[in-house]
Each structure stands twice: as C-alpha cells, then as structure tokens.
Amino acid sequence: PYVLVFIFAAVICIWRYLEVQRPHFLYLFALFLGLAFATMEITYIYVAIMLIYVDVMLAVELAKSPEGRTDSVKALYLAPFAWLIAALWPLLGKRPFGRDRLPPIGDVMVVLGTLSLTQFGPAVETIPFVGDKGYNVPEEETLRNITLTVLLVGATYVGLLWRPKVWAIVAAAFFIPYFLLFTTFFTNMGGAFSGIWGSLDYWLAQQDVQRGNQPGYYYALMSPLYEFLPLLVALPGAIWLALKGNSLTRFLLFWLTGIFIGLTLAGEKMPWLEVHIALPLALCAAVVLARVVDSFEMDAKRWLTAAGVAGGCVVATLLLVEGDSSLTTVAGLLVGALALGWVIGSTMGEGRAGLARALTTVAIAVLFTLSVRASLTVSYKNYDTPVEMLVYTQSSAEIPALMDRIDSLARESGLGYNIPIVVDQTDGYAWPWAWYLRHYHDVAYINDVTGYEPKPGSVLLIHANNASQVDGVGYSQVPYKHRWWFNETYRDLSFGKVLDIVTSPERLQSLGKFFLYRRPAEGTTGSTDSVAFFPESLAAFDKAQPVRPAPEPTTLADGRVVFGRPGSSAGEILQAADVVVDPAGNVWIADARNNRIHKFDAQGRYVSSLGRGGVDPGSFNQPWSLAIDAQGFIYVADTWNHRIQKFDAEGTFIKAWGGVTNSQQPGLLDLYGPRDIIVDVDGTLWVSDTGHKRLINYTTDGEPLGSIGVEGTTLGQFSEPVGLAVDLSGRLLVADTWNARIQAIANAGSITSFATGWASQGINDKPYLAVLTDGSIVATDPARSLLTLYSPEGAVLGTWTPAAGGLPIGIASLPDGGFVFSDGRRNEVQIVPAAAIPSLFQ
Structure with missing residues (x-):
C-alpha cells in the first residue's frame, strides 16, 4: 500500500538528514509524513515507533561526554524527558548539556513531534474523566475545538521557537497536501476535521469492535507462512543488529519489533496488514545477509561457482516440489545430490569457512525459490480463492x-x-x-x-x-x-494442542503439505x-450456459461412495430430498429445486433424469419423494403440485391423482404438500399427506383404500408427518416430526412410539426413515446434521454426523445391510456399506 512507500521514504529522509543536516530532507520528511497520515490510520503506530526511538536516540546523544562516551544511567534518566528537552531547547539557557545547538536527532524530534501532535488529539478521549463524547454531537465538537486549538498553538510555538523559517516550510509541506486531500481540493471543508480528528477518533472506537476477531498469535502464524526467507535470515541476526549495528540497523530491528507488537495488540487483525511486518523484516534480513556475505571474502571465482550451484538448487527445488512423475523426482534428487557434493567438497577444501559459504548458498537458493513460488501462487493462482491465509x-x-x-x-x-x-x-x-x-x-x-x-x-x-x-x-x-x-482451523490453539501437533508425524506432514501446496478449495x-x-x-x-459432464462418484477409505454436486446440469442436485433404491440396486433421488428425479447406478454413476418444472403432467414443483414397485413403476410425491404422479419404468407419464382443496374436510384425493411415498409389503402405496396431518393408503392406480390420523399429540395423531418405512414385522413407521417421535403402527391396529431429538420446524428440516436388513432403524435429523441408529424397539444405538453443517434428509436401505442417504445442503448422496456402520455410529 501507499502508506508503506511514504513511511519508508520518511525513514530514509530521517537518516539522510542525520548524515548531512540539510533542511530539505526535513521538508521531504514532513511531506511524506503528511501523505502517510492522509492515507491510512496505521500511521499512528508508525509514528509512535518513530517517536519512541528518536526520543531514546536523543537521550543517548545528550548523555554522551565530550569524549564521546555514553553514560547509560544518565541516558536512562533522560529518556522520559528527551522530547521535552528538544521542545524547550531554546529556553534552557546557554549551551545546555554542554552543547552549542540541539543535536540533529533533536531536530527530527521537534519536526516529528510538532507535526504529529494535532493528529494524536483525539487520544484525549482515552483519559477516564474525559471519555468519548460521541460522534458529531455538540459536546464532541467542543472537545475537538478546544483540544486542537491548544495542540496547534503549542506545536506552532515550539516550531517557531526552534527554527522559524525551517519550521514554516516543514509545516507547509505537511499540511498543504494533507488538507488538499481531506477537503477534496477545498470542495468539502468539513473533511479537514474528519482527517485531523475523525481518523484517530474512529480508529480508537474500532478497537473494541475487533474486526476479524483473530487470536493474539495471528501474525506469528502468518509471517512464517509467507515471509519464511527473511524470517530465517533476520531472526538469527537480530542479536547482531541489536549489539553490533548502527543507529539505522537498530531502528530497523526496533521498527520490526514495534510494528509486530502494535498490530498484535490492535483490535483489527487482517491478513493484508502482514505487509507492514514484511517490509522491516525484509530490510533486517537484507542487512544481516549483506553482513554475512561480506564475511565470506567472495571473489569472482567464488561468485561464479555459487551462482551456478544456486541455479542448480533452484532447478532441483522446482523439480521436487512441482514435479508430478517419478522421472522429475529422480532428476530433482540427482541435481540436489550434485549440490550436496559441492557442499562436501567445499568443506573438505576450505574447512568451516567453505562449509558456511556452501550452506548459505544452498539454503538461500532453496528458500528464495520457495518464496518466489509462494508469491506467484498467491498472486496469480490463488489470488481470489481462500485457500491462502492472505485471502480473507x-x-x-x-x-x-x-x-x-x-x-x-x-x-x-x-x-x-x-x-x-x-x-x-x-x-x-x-x-x-x-x-x-x-x-x-x-x-x-x-x-x-x-x-x-x-x-x-x-x-x-x-x-x-x-x-x-x-x-x-x-x-x-x-x-x-x-x-x-x-x-480458520488455527483458532483456539493452546500449548497442549501445539505439543500434539509437533509430536504427531501425520499432522506435521499435513502442515508441510499445506505450506507447499495449500489445500483444495472444495470442502x-x-x-x-x-x-x-x-x-x-x-x-x-442462453448460449453461455455451461454444460458440464456428470459428476463422477468418489470412494472413501472406509468404502463409502459419495456422488452428486450442486447445480442444474446432468447429475447435479439442488436441495436433495428423499432417496430410494430399486430392485436392480439403482439409486434414485428427488432433486427438489431442480424439479426432477435422478437415476444413478449402484456405483453412483449418473444414468438419467425425469421431469422438469411446471404443472403439466410429467412436470414437478419441488418433488420430495418417490417410490418404485416390483414391476418398475415410478411414483413421485410432487409436493407443491399437491399430487402423486405415476410413470412407467421408462419414465413415460401414466397418470396423476391428488390436488389441493380449501375444504375443512379434505377427501382422500385431496393432498397438501405430500412429503413421502412408499410401497407396502402388500404392494399398495402409503403417502404422508403432511399438510393434512394424516397418512393415506392407495392402490397403485391411485384408488384410496383408507387413511390414518388427524392432527394431534396422542398415539395415532400427527403433527407434520414426513418419512415413512415398513419394518421387518410389517409395522408402518412414521416420522411424526413436530411431535418429536416415531410412531409404529401394526397391522392389528396397535400403535407404539419412541422419542427422537427432532425439535426444528424449519422448512427443510424434514426427517426420513429406513429399516435395515437387521431390523434396526436409521432416521435423519436435518436440523442437527446427524443420523440416529435405533433398535427395532426404539433404543438409541448410536449417532453419526456425516458433515458439520450438513442437512441429511432422504434415506433408503440397501440389500447388503447398509443404506443410502442424501444431504440437502451439500447436494450429494452417500452409499454407506454395512461394514462401515459400526465405526460411524458412536
């Protein structure tokens, strides 16, 4: 961002002024500082870092003896007041601290302090007895006007007392572009206050908002992921920077430390702010690396050899990381072996110095390659795909x-x-x-x-x-x-969790793969x-409508088969509803919002579809269920057309029955939102007439045979009956949804029930039932994203959550003892073999 350019330029101007003491560097510094304040509120953190460091530098300078030795104790005492000494220097008498003039670093303090003083005006609201008066209210305006007037007068007095002509130019360089930008070239005069007061006022108020709500260690995760090369160079060299460096290199280290702490403590933690850590980190690494290279005594021959080996390391790294065949892997290992041979040869020929040169060359080449690769990947491959932490x-x-x-x-x-x-x-x-x-x-x-x-x-x-x-x-x-x-799977880390990760080879391998390849966007x-x-x-x-091939099934490690995907093309699903398995083992699914029925084979491969949206015969309006009898006839619960439709095995429409009525006493051919249809053991059909709170028995030609139930809570009464199934003893099972129970209706008329956990009345939270070959019952629970396994008597044998946030709806048993179920949110179907059931239901 531009603010980084302005801050970097300001830092350069400071040290150029300290070197040559020419005022035009102060003028440029003021200009860049004003542009930074006009660009982004993070400038307040940058200026705080500069103020602290310049203040300490001034204290150290004032604590020096005429011989140039620094009195550390004196410097420590002076540090809290160095800024005040700089501000009042002309009033401290002749030759204060034995000096004829304020040291150059004191000039920087005066300029930095007087120009930024008004910008920090809203900080007065953090004083307990002052507080935030609110936004755009008279009390706030009064506080603003008084505070800014006092600070501006004070800053002007100090500046003119220091060096009147220089400070006047400095102030102009700072404030003229600043006010031009905030007033949009004098077309919005109120913008002056929104900048000089509103910026920090709003920024401070936003600290409690905690935008991003990221953990305190957020940047400690982000930096190694993207800035691993400068991090691995700068961290070992930090001690040298602190103890052996000059004022500039120490400032770079202080800048890095200060911005890392500042961003960590700030309420807003966002990935794009990582760039503010990256710049000082890269500068520190560059200084350290330059110092290391200087110590190697590199001549032309050594440079040429190192360049050749580095090129080989680049090739080897790319072959090993990007190669997708055994041939590229072998080639990468061979090139890597040559580089290793050079390292060994350098050690044998030149000892530890040769080893250091060789290892540094290889390490920098490999890390540089991975760093450039990571940069290109996030910039041109994953720039809009949130598999990168930088893509929020x-x-x-x-x-x-x-x-x-x-x-x-x-x-x-x-x-x-x-x-x-x-x-x-x-x-x-x-x-x-x-x-x-x-x-x-x-x-x-x-x-x-x-x-x-x-x-x-x-x-x-x-x-x-x-x-x-x-x-x-x-x-x-x-x-x-x-x-x-x-x-954000990195949240809620603890020491114990970190220890588990670093001691688990599998998790370390997973982290390594993420570091190199990120993770797939799907799922x-x-x-x-x-x-x-x-x-x-x-x-x-609609010629741009994409035509995609039908999705292929995926087989999981435990034998489950997953198929389907969201969409409207062949084999794609929108709001998967009930499923059924025909005598040949084919899986059929009601694709409710696409207004059609899909047929997949026993392996989950797409075969065909039936229907389209509409009210005509053969058309559907959100079909939720279907059934197939022994002769292959297909029966569809055309839910919001309030009817049942019958098709032959080829999908040809035969007849329909049902329809909505306004009568308070609907007949047996009056339906309202039928949600399920099944074939009983005697070959007749049962339909859950959900809106009318009853079950209706039909012949396969649609002739009513009778009904069960009215609205109510006692046995034999229903509230939102949905899923139906017939158990091994011939009982009709009913998902009595809003009564949170499954009712079992025997042929002799006796009725029993057992409780479930159904509690939602959501429009898509409709449970369905399946009876497995061993007599156990599986019920879907869409609202809680789980399936529950019951004994025939209703005892809970286990539950399973196939996918967090999923919406399991339809379910049907398989001849092998397993089952098939649909997920109405993920728009997929899973075939679960019997062998997988014990490990899934806990």
Whole structure:
C-alpha cells in the first residue's frame, strides 16, 4: 500500500538528514509524513515507533561526554524527558548539556513531534474523566475545538521557537497536501476535521469492535507462512543488529519489533496488514545477509561457482516440489545430490569457512525459490480463492462467471441492458452486484423474497436461505458461492494442542503439505451461498450456459461412495430430498429445486433424469419423494403440485391423482404438500399427506383404500408427518416430526412410539426413515446434521454426523445391510456399506 512507500521514504529522509543536516530532507520528511497520515490510520503506530526511538536516540546523544562516551544511567534518566528537552531547547539557557545547538536527532524530534501532535488529539478521549463524547454531537465538537486549538498553538510555538523559517516550510509541506486531500481540493471543508480528528477518533472506537476477531498469535502464524526467507535470515541476526549495528540497523530491528507488537495488540487483525511486518523484516534480513556475505571474502571465482550451484538448487527445488512423475523426482534428487557434493567438497577444501559459504548458498537458493513460488501462487493462482491465509473474505470467482452469462443472455435475447434482474439484498448481497449491474436499467433490489412476483423473464439472484421461497417453475437454477473465506482451523490453539501437533508425524506432514501446496478449495473453504434463477423462456438465447459432464462418484477409505454436486446440469442436485433404491440396486433421488428425479447406478454413476418444472403432467414443483414397485413403476410425491404422479419404468407419464382443496374436510384425493411415498409389503402405496396431518393408503392406480390420523399429540395423531418405512414385522413407521417421535403402527391396529431429538420446524428440516436388513432403524435429523441408529424397539444405538453443517434428509436401505442417504445442503448422496456402520455410529 501507499502508506508503506511514504513511511519508508520518511525513514530514509530521517537518516539522510542525520548524515548531512540539510533542511530539505526535513521538508521531504514532513511531506511524506503528511501523505502517510492522509492515507491510512496505521500511521499512528508508525509514528509512535518513530517517536519512541528518536526520543531514546536523543537521550543517548545528550548523555554522551565530550569524549564521546555514553553514560547509560544518565541516558536512562533522560529518556522520559528527551522530547521535552528538544521542545524547550531554546529556553534552557546557554549551551545546555554542554552543547552549542540541539543535536540533529533533536531536530527530527521537534519536526516529528510538532507535526504529529494535532493528529494524536483525539487520544484525549482515552483519559477516564474525559471519555468519548460521541460522534458529531455538540459536546464532541467542543472537545475537538478546544483540544486542537491548544495542540496547534503549542506545536506552532515550539516550531517557531526552534527554527522559524525551517519550521514554516516543514509545516507547509505537511499540511498543504494533507488538507488538499481531506477537503477534496477545498470542495468539502468539513473533511479537514474528519482527517485531523475523525481518523484517530474512529480508529480508537474500532478497537473494541475487533474486526476479524483473530487470536493474539495471528501474525506469528502468518509471517512464517509467507515471509519464511527473511524470517530465517533476520531472526538469527537480530542479536547482531541489536549489539553490533548502527543507529539505522537498530531502528530497523526496533521498527520490526514495534510494528509486530502494535498490530498484535490492535483490535483489527487482517491478513493484508502482514505487509507492514514484511517490509522491516525484509530490510533486517537484507542487512544481516549483506553482513554475512561480506564475511565470506567472495571473489569472482567464488561468485561464479555459487551462482551456478544456486541455479542448480533452484532447478532441483522446482523439480521436487512441482514435479508430478517419478522421472522429475529422480532428476530433482540427482541435481540436489550434485549440490550436496559441492557442499562436501567445499568443506573438505576450505574447512568451516567453505562449509558456511556452501550452506548459505544452498539454503538461500532453496528458500528464495520457495518464496518466489509462494508469491506467484498467491498472486496469480490463488489470488481470489481462500485457500491462502492472505485471502480473507471476498466475493467468489463464480460471480464474474455468472455476470458473463447474464451479459450473454442480455445480448443474445436482444433485451440488452433492459433485461429484468432481481437481486436479493439479504446479508448485504447487493454487493458486488450493484457494481457488476451498474449499466443495467431494470434491476430491482429487494429485502423480502416472500410473495415477491418478479417480471416475466427476470433473472433472479437469491440468497440460498431464501431460494426455497421462490417458485422455481420455469427457471433453471445455478447455485453459487457469493462470499467465501479461509476456514480458520488455527483458532483456539493452546500449548497442549501445539505439543500434539509437533509430536504427531501425520499432522506435521499435513502442515508441510499445506505450506507447499495449500489445500483444495472444495470442502475446505467457508462460504455464504446464493442461487441464480435463469428463465427458461429465454433458454434459447442462453448460449453461455455451461454444460458440464456428470459428476463422477468418489470412494472413501472406509468404502463409502459419495456422488452428486450442486447445480442444474446432468447429475447435479439442488436441495436433495428423499432417496430410494430399486430392485436392480439403482439409486434414485428427488432433486427438489431442480424439479426432477435422478437415476444413478449402484456405483453412483449418473444414468438419467425425469421431469422438469411446471404443472403439466410429467412436470414437478419441488418433488420430495418417490417410490418404485416390483414391476418398475415410478411414483413421485410432487409436493407443491399437491399430487402423486405415476410413470412407467421408462419414465413415460401414466397418470396423476391428488390436488389441493380449501375444504375443512379434505377427501382422500385431496393432498397438501405430500412429503413421502412408499410401497407396502402388500404392494399398495402409503403417502404422508403432511399438510393434512394424516397418512393415506392407495392402490397403485391411485384408488384410496383408507387413511390414518388427524392432527394431534396422542398415539395415532400427527403433527407434520414426513418419512415413512415398513419394518421387518410389517409395522408402518412414521416420522411424526413436530411431535418429536416415531410412531409404529401394526397391522392389528396397535400403535407404539419412541422419542427422537427432532425439535426444528424449519422448512427443510424434514426427517426420513429406513429399516435395515437387521431390523434396526436409521432416521435423519436435518436440523442437527446427524443420523440416529435405533433398535427395532426404539433404543438409541448410536449417532453419526456425516458433515458439520450438513442437512441429511432422504434415506433408503440397501440389500447388503447398509443404506443410502442424501444431504440437502451439500447436494450429494452417500452409499454407506454395512461394514462401515459400526465405526460411524458412536
């Protein structure tokens, strides 16, 4: 950032002035200092570092005898008052401290102190009996005016008392650019106060906000990850810098220490502030490395040899780190072996001096290569992907891709900038769409999706939490990450946890891989998500719609198979609901928000899909469940079309029954939001008519055979009945969701129940049931992201959380004793073999 340039330039000006005592370096110093204050509030930390160091330097200078020896005790006593001595020097009589004039470092103190004094004015509010008066209130303005007047008069008096002409130029160099910038060249005169008072006033108030809420060791983690080369050079040389260095090298070390402590103590800890540590760290390392190289007595031959070996080390490092074959690995090891041979030869020929030169050459070459590689990776590969600690929270790369699609649709349809677009503003989601859509004329920003009727042909950009409230009929849907962030797994470290890490080979290996390769974005980044709805009425013009191959299944170490991914292309899912396994072992899933049914084979490979959004026969409106009978007929609970649809094994529509009614006494062909459908052992169908709080029994042709239940809490009554299953004894099991129980209805009419942990009434928190081959029951618990295993009698045998934050919904048993379940948030399906169950449920 610019502030670093200004601060670095200011530091150069200080030491140039100390060398030659020419006032124009003070003028330049004042200019850069003013620009730094006008750029970023971190300047207050920088100036505090400078003030402390300059004050100590002045105390040391004043404690020197005429022979040049420093009285350390005297310097210690003078340090708290050195700044005051500099300010009042002309009033201290003739030859104070035996000197004809204020030492040059005292000049720096006067300039630095008088120019920054007013900038620190709001610090008066930290005094207990003063306090913060608030923002833009009369009491605050009074305090501001009095404080700034006193400080400005005091600073001017000290400056003119020191060297009137020089200080006048210094003040002009500082304040003229400062006020021009803060008043926007005198078009906003109030900006002068927002700079000279508001900057620190706001910054101090923000310390309690703790933006980022990072742990105190945040920069101790960040620095070794990105600045490992200067860190490994500077740390061993810190003692030399402190004891053997000059005032400048000691300042660099003090700068590094001060900014590290300052940023660690500051309330806001953000990754981009690491650059303020990186600069003094790099300068310290450069000084140390230069001193080391000077001690090597390098001649032309040694330089040439070292350059050749360093080049070989660069090649070896890249081959070993970037190579993806055994051939590159072998090549890298061979080149590395040659470098090692040179190290051994140098040691044998020149002893310890040769060993030091050789090891330094190899180490710097390897670390430099890794450092440049890390820099290029974060700048050009992962610049917008939060697998790097430097990439904090930002809009995802999927937004520009969606914008390209919107632009293409607008262009190809002929609507241009007049295409209607709706943006859901929940959670601040208007940004960055407000920027990307700045040229479009018909953009509606809405705060409440419920009941909103968009214009026909609108593109909808909706927060994921609100997507289920949008009527998706007539739209293709694309889930996307709106904002994403680095998963902060480093939080809550303790000595014990660190000890566990450093003593675990597996965890050390994992850290090494992260250091070299970071981690994959999929599954390791946090995000807040949205869904883009593209109108099917404009599908012919949607030429930028991506066509992706169906996702391939992944087999985990314990034998589980995971398949599916978010999206609307082949094999992709939006709000996975119930699953069923047909007699051939194929897995079928209700893809609710894509308004279709998917078929996957027994290995999780995509086969085909059935349906689309709409109200016509064969179309769906958020289907939540399906069933397949022994003859291969497919029955779909078309939830928000309030009906059941029947298809043959090829997916051809046969018939539908059901429909919504306003009657207080709905008939058996009146349905409201049916959530599940199963085939009973006698071949008939059971449907959970969730909205009417009952179960209905049908023939396979849709003829009603009877019903069970009304709304209530006693046995045989229901409140939000959802998942259904038949156990090995023929009992009908019902997920009586809002009564937090599973009811078991025997053929003879007896009913028993057992409690569950269901407590949520969320719109997607609908549990389903499966009976395994051993008679045990598995129930999903979407709200708590877990599955519960019960005995046939209802005793809890164990629970399992497949994924933190997941939404397990649908579930079906497998012939081998395992089961299949869906995750409505991750939009994936897992096949769990029987052998894996004992290790999963604890």
